[in-house]
Amino acid sequence: MSTITEQTIYIFSGPCGVGKSTLAKELADKLDKSAIVHGDNSWKCIVKDLSRPGKKD
Structure with a gap:
């Protein structure tokens, strides 16, 4: 049986x-688990088409 974890x-x-x-840094300091992903990195994923896993060419 799988467990669903709210994120x-x-x-x-x-x-x-x-x-x-x-x-973002203040919030990350208050949370047990956190990651800060800068916007530039998110745009790179879209430009490189990494936002669509399993996409067939």
């Missing part, structure tokens, strides 16, 4: 200099 993703967006990175 949450927080996405911060906004213009430069409003504190998105600061807020």
